[in-house]
Amino acid sequence: MGGDRQAAIEVIGLSKRFGERVAVEDLTFEIGQGEVFGLLGPNGAGKTTTVRMLATLLRPTAGRARVAGVEVTPENGARVRERVSVMPETPGLYARLSVEENLRLFACLYGRGSREADRRIGEVLDEVRMAERRRDLVSTLSKGLRQRVALARALLPGAPVLFLDEPTQGLDPAATHEVRELIAGLRTHGTTILLTTHRLEEAERLCDRVAFLRSRLIAAGRPDELRRRLFTPSIDVELAGPVQEPDKLFGRVDGITGWVGDRDRYQVSVTDPRRVAPLLADALVSAHAGIVHLAESEHSLEDVYLELVREEEPG
Numbered sequence: 567m568g569g570d571r572q573a574a575i576e577v578i579g580l581s582k583r584f585g586e587r588v589a590v591e592d593l594t595f596e597i598g599q600g601e602v603f604g605l606l607g608p609n610g611a612g613k614t615t616t617v618r619m620l621a622t623l624l625r626p627t628a629g630r631a632r633v634a635g636v637e638v639t640p641e642n643g644a645r646v647r648e649r650v651s652v653m654p655e656t657p658g659l660y661a662r663l664s665v666e667e668n669l670r671l672f673a674c675l676y677g678r679g680s681r682e683a684d685r686r687i688g689e690v691l692d693e694v695r696m697a698e699r700r701r702d703l704v705s706t707l708s709k710g711l712r713q714r715v716a717l718a719r720a721l722l723p724g725a726p727v728l729f730l731d732e733p734t735q736g737l738d739p740a741a742t743h744e745v746r747e748l749i750a751g752l753r754t755h756g757t758t759i760l761l762t763t764h765r766l767e768e769a770e771r772l773c774d775r776v777a778f779l780r781s782r783l784i785a786a787g788r789p790d791e792l793r794r795r796l797f798t799p800s801i802d803v804e805l806a807g808p809v810q811e812p813d814k815l816f817g818r819v820d821g822i823t824g825w826v827g828d829r830d831r832y833q834v835s836v837t838d839p840r841r842v843a844p845l846l847a848d849a850l851v852s853a854h855a856g857i858v859h860l861a862e863s864e865h866s867l868e869d870v871y872l873e874l875v876r877e878e879e880p881g
């Protein structure tokens with residue numbers, strides 16, 4: 567992490583066991599202020615357990631953490647909870663109350679006076695674009711709209727650190743898109759967000775940095791950094807017809823270190839894609855190979871994840 571930003575969350579050697587089962591093991595990471603950080607991993611990886619420990623809802627077996635400058639200990643529970651807000655996996659709203667009544671109830675729990683509460687409720691409803699639905703009963707709302715109300719609820723206290731546990735779980739593509747837009751918008755307030763998800767494209771779109779969790783931390787970094795760390799740079803080539811002597815063709819281009827593929831499709835490993843791509847294009851043109859496509863290979867976060875899991879497998 568860049569040393570110029572103070573950490574909003576620091577986690578050192580955090581572990582949680584439930585009896586014999588190790589849910590989280592020796593977790594260490596930092597999240598900078600205003601950063602959107604994605605905790606990624608398959609079902610049972612320990613994501614929710616981590617969030618619950620950081621929000622003082624669950625006591626770690628070992629290790630320590632500091633959230634918004636406060637050491638996470640049982641004695642500091644109230645101080646930590648003043649500084650964090652959790653949007654849990656299930657919205658936790660009262661179905662028979664209206665949107666506004668739900669928010670008023672939670673605002674009272676946060677100890678806001680009624681005028682102050684009304685002002686804040688108006689703000690968060692605007693923020694999640696639900697002002698016009700404020701009098702609707704929660705039971706009449708779609709899952710996507712309920713999730714927006716859950717987000718409004720999490721925003722009510724105006725906490726500097728927000729934990730979003732699987733925020734788009736079970737939503738259809740349109741609702742997913744809307745909730746993601748809202749989360750992306752929170753960035754402008756400088757809120758630090760720890761988001762758990764097993765949807766890699768979600769993390770890719772929303773997060774500055776991600777950590778892959780499988781009880782232990784497998785890797786952490788910016789998605790592009792992780793890609794670079796795991797994959798040799800390469801160029802994808804698609805041609806109009808087969809190449810006669812690929813060894814000869816690729817072999818004479820400076821900066822090409824290897825290739826896979828055959829006939830009209832190749833993935834060419836290179837030292838530096840920006841330098842080598844024009845040289846490769848020249849060589850192909852000289853060999854009268856019609857170029858259909860020539861571009862640096864893209865590795866999605868999913869590729870990164872699969873590569874990491876492959877590296878982890880024994881043998």
Ligand SMILES: Nc1ncnc2c1ncn2[C@@H]1O[C@H](COP(=O)(O)OP(=O)(O)OP(=O)(O)O)[C@@H](O)[C@H]1O
Pocket residue numbers: 584587588589607608609610611612613614615616764
């Ligand atoms: N209260 C509990 N008692 C016993 N085991 C638990 C408890 N909470 C979680 N676990 C176990 O700890 C492990 C991690 O669970 P956790 O819910 O943190 O994973 P997750 O990454 O959030 O998964 P999901 O994506 O399914 O929500 C799992 O094996 C789970 O069964």
